[in-house]
Amino acid sequence: MTPFTGRRLRFAAALSALLLGACVSRPALGAPAPGAPGATLMGVRYWTGPDHTRIVLDVSTPVTFTQQSAGPRTLVVHLDGVSAAGDARRALRIADGVVRDVAVDSTATGIEVAVSLEVDAECRVFPIAPQGEKPDRLVIDVARAAEPTLEPAAPRPPERRERRIVIDPGHGGEDFGARGFGRTIEKAITLDIAKRVARLVDGPNDREVAVLTRERDEFVPLGRRVRVARDARADLFVSIHANSSPDPSGHGVEVFFVSLSGATDVAAQELADKENAADLIEGSADAGEAVLASDDLLGILLDMTQSETIERSSRLAESVIEAIRRRARVPVRGVKQAEFRVLRSVVVPSILIEVGFVTNREEAKKLSSSAHRERIAEGIADGIERFLELEETAPSLVDHVVAEGETLSGLAERHRMSSEELARLNGIPVGPLRIGQTIKVPR
Numbered sequence: 112m113t114p115f116t117g118r119r120l121r122f123a124a125a126l127s128a129l130l131l132g133a134c135v136s137r138p139a140l141g142a143p144a145p146g147a148p149g150a151t152l153m154g155v156r157y158w159t160g161p162d163h164t165r166i167v168l169d170v171s172t173p174v175t176f177t178q179q180s181a182g183p184r185t186l187v188v189h190l191d192g193v194s195a196a197g198d199a200r201r202a203l204r205i206a207d208g209v210v211r212d213v214a215v216d217s218t219a220t221g222i223e224v225a226v227s228l229e230v231d232a233e234c235r236v237f238p239i240a241p242q243g244e245k246p247d248r249l250v251i252d253v254a255r256a257a258e259p260t261l262e263p264a265a266p267r268p269p270e271r272r273e274r275r276i277v278i279d280p281g282h283g284g285e286d287f288g289a290r291g292f293g294r295t296i297e298k299a300i301t302l303d304i305a306k307r308v309a310r311l312v313d314g315p316n317d318r319e320v321a322v323l324t325r326e327r328d329e330f331v332p333l334g335r336r337v338r339v340a341r342d343a344r345a346d347l348f349v350s351i352h353a354n355s356s357p358d359p360s361g362h363g364v365e366v367f368f369v370s371l372s373g374a375t376d377v378a379a380q381e382l383a384d385k386e387n388a389a390d391l392i393e394g395s396a397d398a399g400e401a402v403l404a405s406d407d408l409l410g411i412l413l414d415m416t417q418s419e420t421i422e423r424s425s426r427l428a429e430s431v432i433e434a435i436r437r438r439a440r441v442p443v444r445g446v447k448q449a450e451f452r453v454l455r456s457v458v459v460p461s462i463l464i465e466v467g468f469v470t471n472r473e474e475a476k477k478l479s480s481s482a483h484r485e486r487i488a489e490g491i492a493d494g495i496e497r498f499l500e501l502e503e504t505a506p507s508l509v510d511h512v513v514a515e516g517e518t519l520s521g522l523a524e525r526h527r528m529s530s531e532e533l534a535r536l537n538g539i540p541v542g543p544l545r546i547g548q549t550i551k552v553p554r
């Protein structure tokens with residue numbers, strides 16, 4: 112997998128060509144990208160996020176584009192010297208509350224892509240260079256426009272909503288995962304432990320609610336696992352796996368968290384490659400999932416909040432491995448970083464736990480025992496619990512996602528500080544906030 116640094120460079124280049132502006136109020140802005148005559152639009156995909164819709168145009172070579180508004184709530188992107196493949200010419204109905212539909216039409220000089228909006232929105236159009244098997248892409252991001260208001264929002268008590276812990280049992284269905292001694296099969300071990308963790312996390316007096324990405328022996332593509340987390344508005348994402356090795360002496364519990372800059376070591380990356388291959392079993396996931404799990408989405412998300420999320424993931428990983436060591440009295444191999452796709456696509460603290468090696472005779476035997484699996488589950492639930500406790504009591508800053516109607520001054524007042532102080536804390540100017548924007552506020 113490509114290390115993140117390479118993508119960051121390309122992403123920065125893409126950003127420099129970025130057009131920022133309200134779709135409907137700033138007509139005829141244009142920025143040329145390197146153009147090539149004879150390019151083909153091969154397909155149009157989209158993905159609906161919590162606060163924006165991303166439309167991805169797959170093109171055969173870099174294209175020159177201009178954007179303009181065409182009447183209220185319509186954005187038109189002209190692609191010069193581009194023709195559309197048959198499939199790409201079909202109108203795409205989205206109707207997700209932000210974008211109504213996308214239509215592709217031929218013009219004298221190329222094609223135009225008309226995006227009709229359901230609400231006032233802000234659009235950004237930018238190219239992404241090819242990566243791996245992915246072609247050149249032109250991305251149209253449509254974000255629900257924030258409604259800037261000078262009225263401070265009424266102070267509200269901080270919300271104490273329940274916390275959703277998404278538990279992700281690795282593999283399933285025709286994807287068996289690792290097979291080991293004594294007919295141990297990874298997919299069965301992960302499901303059993305995940306269910307136990309969910310039951311423990313769901314305790315009657317707790318504020319935590321567990322959500323499983325699968326509850327049966329079924330194949331679930333990585334993209335859908337991520338979508339479960341997103342739909343559940345997950346606070347934490349915990350993926351459970353069992354390890355294997357050609358070396359029968361390999362043993363121990365490992366916890367991974369996402370890496371942006373490459374794996375801790377080669378073995379970690381090999382493992383990540385193995386787990387990432389899960390999606391290949393079913394061929395390609397459907398279009399929405401493919402985009403969701405793709406790097407496209409990450410390009411944006413990573414820049415904004417990811418370093419903080421990674422820091423928290425690392426703390427979650429430490430907390431969980433320590434609790435497993437204590438509860439299950441198993442050797443631990445430690446906490447490592449690797450580029451697991453299922454982790455990278457999630458924007459909340461996320462870890463992947465390898466509960467032991469099924470290829471190690473002793474560990475396979477242990478993992479076959481329900482008492483041992485229960486202790487592992489207790490360790491995981493314990494680690495999660497302690498992590499959450501620590502975050503709650505530590506006197507520091509927390510992320511706050513700006514909701515509709517919230518303003519900088521309103522948030523500042525709620526935290527008994529001035530707008531200027533809160534802005535300085537975040538390194539942002541005093542001004543309107545965007546819905547969905549993450550800012551730091553005191554606990």
Ligand SMILES: [Zn+2]
Nearest residue numbers: 281288352353
């Ligand atoms: Zn696995």
